Amino acid sequence: MSNLAREFGFMLRSRSALMALALLAICASAAVALGLASVARDRAAIDRMIAGQATEERALAAFVKDAGSGAYYGFQPTWDAPSDLAFAALGSRDIAPAMLRVRALALEAQIYENEAANPELALPGRFDLAFVVIYLAPLVLIALLHDLWSGEREAGRYHALAAMPGANRRLWSARVLVRLGGVLAALLLPFAVGALIAGTAPLRALGFAGLIGLVALLWTAIILIVARRGSRSAVHAASLAAIWFALTLVAPAGANLAINAAVPVPDGAALARENREYVHAGWDRPRDQTMRDFLKLYPQLAPGAAIPPTFHWKWYFAFQHLGDRHVAQQSQAYRDGIARRAELARAAGWLLPPAGLAQAMTALARTDIAAQLDYQMRIRAYHQRLREFFYDYLFSEKPFGPDDLADVPRFDPAIDS
């Protein structure tokens, strides 16, 4: 214990070590604060949408005449609320929308909408705790530990110190433990405060803290392996910075290039056009054919499927849905392409531990690509419930009025999955 206390005292007297740790603690605290603010902003936007929906529905109630107009004008909110850990790893929440209002028309024309955002703010990447842990903490560890042995050698004290009985345990281990402990404290204390404010589930918070610990241990191991070699301190620092640079910056960028080249994603513009073509050709296609094709998907609606020779919402919503079915394969291929890229990136994460640990953080916080695709699947499931609710009215010719608006199914993050 006295060894640790002594090393702690040394660290307190080193101005550069204290400055590095203070900078890290400030960055971690700022990242937690900005992460919490960003999550609070997302939540507030979702709350505003849900609250504003009531106004929209009152306005709709004033002119809704039938199920068709209710479905046509009735946008319904869907959302992807940030998890209780999102503040620590914001992931791709800044580039993928967390809210989307949908209606019972062709979904492929609605689901790819983007949130209003300044792209120049997304360009440098998110400033969150995960960033501080993955990118900055290793640099601080390198600054604190690269000259563990070479520094003493250059000061001419090495041989005297190494000759001490139990030098490994009493001296070097204690020194490493104290410095590693300083870095962990700078990261974990702000995280703990953030988790308390966000009300993170204890197990999940513990898991995230474990990932932070793994990152710190991984880098401590790398640094000690390099620092054990007998070169000068400057050479150690340069080699370690080069390793950091290669592992966290260059290799992931290269892997991303390779993955994007290896896994093509179908052209979204072509998918959107194809969907529009099929939907709008519906106006000119023989109506019987449209209804026949639609009833193949919904045979149970056949009894009420007769349509007049003029416009009818039944027919309109039938060809809307057929437009979605027409591009279902392309749409699936588009999602599969993105999922495949994410999967290969996870595989690359095993070879590039810092990238792998960053992915584990966003996965735990449910802010990764998988979570975005999952939200899209929930929108799709909800859209089906919404459509089928209106089909029921349209095909049974049940009257639909302002009072029925209250019965329209609502998005529920828990059941639409």
Place this chain on the structure above:
Amino acid sequence: MNRALTIAGAELRLMLRSRLALVGIATLLLLSAIAAVTSATQMAAAAEMRAEAQAATDAQFKAQPDRHPHRMVHYGTYALRPVGPLAAFDPGVDAFTGTLLFLEGHRQNSATFGAARESSDLVRFGQLTPAFVLQTLAPLLLVFLGFASIARERERGSLRALAAYGAGAWSILVGKALALGVAAALAMAPAFAALGWAAVQQPGEAGIAALTALSYGGYLLVWVLVITAVSALAASAQGALVTLIAAWAIVVVLVPRAAAAWVGVAEPLPSRVDTEFAIAADLRRIGDSHNPNDPHFAAFKAKLLKRYGVTRVEDLPFNYRGVLAQEGERLTSQLFKDYAARAAAIQNAQTETLTTLGIISPALAVRRASMTGAATDLGTHLAFLAAAEAYRYAMVQKLNGLQASAVASADDAARSKDPIADRRTRISADFWKTIPDFDFSAPSPGERAGAMAMPLAVLALWVALAIGLFAFARRRLERAGL
């Protein structure tokens, strides 16, 4: 000066003999070559894909059959944002915005399908592009090459020997900086070649390419001067290295991210849904086409009837429904325009704050100059959105005009009840061919050069600061007896 050149020559020979330096330069050469080639291929493919998609959507619009013009209002068309002229050098925000905008009546959609949403989450740090190499990787390589240049001489005691040969502090500093500059120029060559190649292919962009090269030259000069000065000022080579890596991490990695995060929270942008709700509320206030007793539309109708001296809309010399659609579109589009302008003002203010923060980090300033020059910045994207909205409005109003002039009022009124009348409301497909194609060109080189002035001024300030530090290092060396 001759002494400085001799010292530079000696330093370069030393770099050639040092494995660390050679590996560093070779790695950067390789990375910037890979970046130049892959970025050029990717952006060329994207440019071709978007041009083809634009041609396809224009052709599809013109190939539509005889229809009621309002069908075409809903059929709509697409606008694709073209790839910026120097995007292969610096793709900027290209991946972070949607590139496809659906243009239809009554609605203003968002741009969809951006590359960032289609990529893995492996790199939220930076794509490997020539601009990224120059902004982020090059300074760190320069740190590795230059941190020891003077500190090493001092540790070995050879500084005094140099002085004994008559080399003053100034020639030592300049010589070392010169050597580092040569190494930098060599390692950056592929990235600059990519810029030069783009200028050769598009002679109109040569001036912008030169300004871009100037801004990167200034940025790297700042690093060369600061690295040499810190190497002269630090107590040891190790101290110089740790200081410089910390400076790099703060300037290049920390500040740009933290600044963006802070700006996003400090100057928040309303969400898309906020805007949709606000527009809907405004519309209900100023004119609700769904409400048969709406005062705005009632007054609009009364005015028309009075002007033509008739009592019923059926007696107007044109199809009232088309004119009504025009008035409705006019109201909504004015709101779209107002709210888009408000959102653009917030985003421009955010970006302006980032440019001002370039005073803390020259990396922000050089990024701004580079993206602005390449026309891959926020400004160009907003210009694209505005151009697409103007095009959408003109197209929709032209189609509404066709409904007013070419569709008989009686047929239009009866079309939902009478299939024969419905058939008569379909006007000739030839009309669709009279709608012009969407065309967007990036802000002119002159405009972009003007927008680059501010970041260039910030960079000039940084060069001045670096020269100040350099001069300070000289005084310290001189005072130490050199």
